[in-house]
Amino acid sequence: MLDKLPPQNLDAERSVLGSLILQNDAIDEISLTADEFYSLANQLVFGVFWILRAAGRPADSVTVVEELIRRGELADVGGVEYVMDLMESVPHAAHVKHYAGIVRSKSQQRKLIYACTESIAAAYQGESDEVIAELESSLLAIREAATSGEIITMGDAVDALEQREQNPSSVHPTGLIDVDNHIRGGLRAGQLTIVGGRPGSGKSVFAGQIAKSFAERGEPALVVSLEMDRAELAERYDKSVDRRTLRGLPIYMVDSAYEVSRICSLIRLAKRKHGIQLAVLDYLQLTESDDKKASRERQVADVSRAMKRLAGELKIPIVAACQLNRSGEKENRGPRLSDLRESGSIEQDADIVIMLHHEGVQSQAVIAKQRNGSTGVVPLTFRGELFRFENYAADVPYFGGDE
Numbered sequence: 001m002l003d004k005l006p007p008q009n010l011d012a013e014r015s016v017l018g019s020l021i022l023q024n025d026a027i028d029e030i031s032l033t034a035d036e037f038y039s040l041a042n043q044l045v046f047g048v049f050w051i052l053r054a055a056g057r058p059a060d061s062v063t064v065v066e067e068l069i070r071r072g073e074l075a076d077v078g079g080v081e082y083v084m085d086l087m088e089s090v091p092h093a094a095h096v097k098h099y100a101g102i103v104r105s106k107s108q109q110r111k112l113i114y115a116c117t118e119s120i121a122a123a124y125q126g127e128s129d130e131v132i133a134e135l136e137s138s139l140l141a142i143r144e145a146a147t148s149g150e151i152i153t154m155g156d157a158v159d160a161l162e163q164r165e166q167n168p169s170s171v172h173p174t175g176l177i178d179v180d181n182h183i184r185g186g187l188r189a190g191q192l193t194i195v196g197g198r199p200g201s202g203k204s205v206f207a208g209q210i211a212k213s214f215a216e217r218g219e220p221a222l223v224v225s226l227e228m229d230r231a232e233l234a235e236r237y238d239k240s241v242d243r244r245t246l247r248g249l250p251i252y253m254v255d256s257a258y259e260v261s262r263i264c265s266l267i268r269l270a271k272r273k274h275g276i277q278l279a280v281l282d283y284l285q286l287t288e289s290d291d292k293k294a295s296r297e298r299q300v301a302d303v304s305r306a307m308k309r310l311a312g313e314l315k316i317p318i319v320a321a322c323q324l325n326r327s328g329e330k331e332n333r334g335p336r337l338s339d340l341r342e343s344g345s346i347e348q349d350a351d352i353v354i355m356l357h358h359e360g361v362q363s364q365a366v367i368a369k370q371r372n373g374s375t376g377v378v379p380l381t382f383r384g385e386l387f388r389f390e391n392y393a394a395d396v397p398y399f400g401g402d403e
Helices: 010-022 024-029 040-054 061-070 079-088 093-123 128-145 154-166 177-182 203-216 230-238 243-248 260-274 296-314 345-349
Strands: 192-197 221-225 251-254 278-282 318-323 352-359 362-370 376-383 388-391
Touching (some): 010 024, 010 040, 040 079, 093 128, 154 230, 177 362, 177 376, 203 221, 203 230, 203 352, 221 260, 260 278, 260 296, 278 296
Parallel strands (some): 192 318, 221 251, 221 278, 278 318
Antiparallel strands (some): 376 388
16 A cells, blocks of 8 residues: 555646746635645646745746746746746636645545554554654644635634533724824724733733724624634633624634634635735734745744735735744833834734733733834733733733633
8 A cells, every 4th residue: 555656636736836836816716735746847837836926026937937046946847838837727717626625635545545554654663642642733733724714604603612511803993092092093904003012911911902993893803813712812802792792703814723824815815705904913923934945033024924914915904913022021111112022023913913912910012113103101900810901990900821
């Protein structure tokens, strides 16, 4: 069995690539990564397509060939003739989802064969409990990958929450009056707003609360979470909204995409299909860059730049949660722009930077940057038990502690 050619469909792979070159926007309809292609040549072409897409450049036969030449990979894919043949091999570009489904299925088969083969070899040498645990983990990862990068309705999220209970995210107000007053009424189309904080400061809560405020006004919002699954997201909203109302909120979710290129595609798709007026990314440093060989600082910069470019492209505000480094804690001071972790480019790309800080019983939204406005400190009340920030009230204690 192990000597057999692994499952693959090169015609489907070529049809996907040809469809994308003929119709670039088709990438938003599919969920594939380069390593799901069997052919190395097809992996390289797909990778180049994403590089061009992330740079905001068209990906046609000319630009694809140019980029392959620049990267020294043209000979590896079979030369100019191979790229030209890709476009001629497409039966119909509108069927790209079908072709992608075949590629994904074959990739899943290969991963399954590999996982089982590895487990068979390990079973001869290792402890059975360890082998079983590793196999279960591998199978779960394969199953999750089959549905990665899907857009989820709030109803789906509440269903997941209930299932878990049964088995022991013009001018758009943020919903916080004092914050809105300080940022000239709210968030604007094309803006990238960074919500920074240390673990436990409530940055995820703050960003998700903005999405809820949009949805309650009938403005659809998308929350891309790299830390919490759909049930956890629904549970947080469930603390402050009755479940029947919650089901109807136009909040859409992505809880299984990590690559910046895929996340950007899903935000574009949510804009086209659901008319979202806001996208929330939680959080920026967990997002994977398409250039895995770059330094960590460069990767974070790529993600930040992609979010800013996408906000302008779709004409919606994007809010990205961001981890701060420990400098403020070590120096016993409030947060500064220099505390933005791993990349100074975040500060450059952001239109607004809001840093969350807690002193005693009072919480603060530190407006550390506002491209067209003033900086300052806005007092808030953090209701940690309800996963909610409120306009400041001196008689309400700070509960804190949850992210």
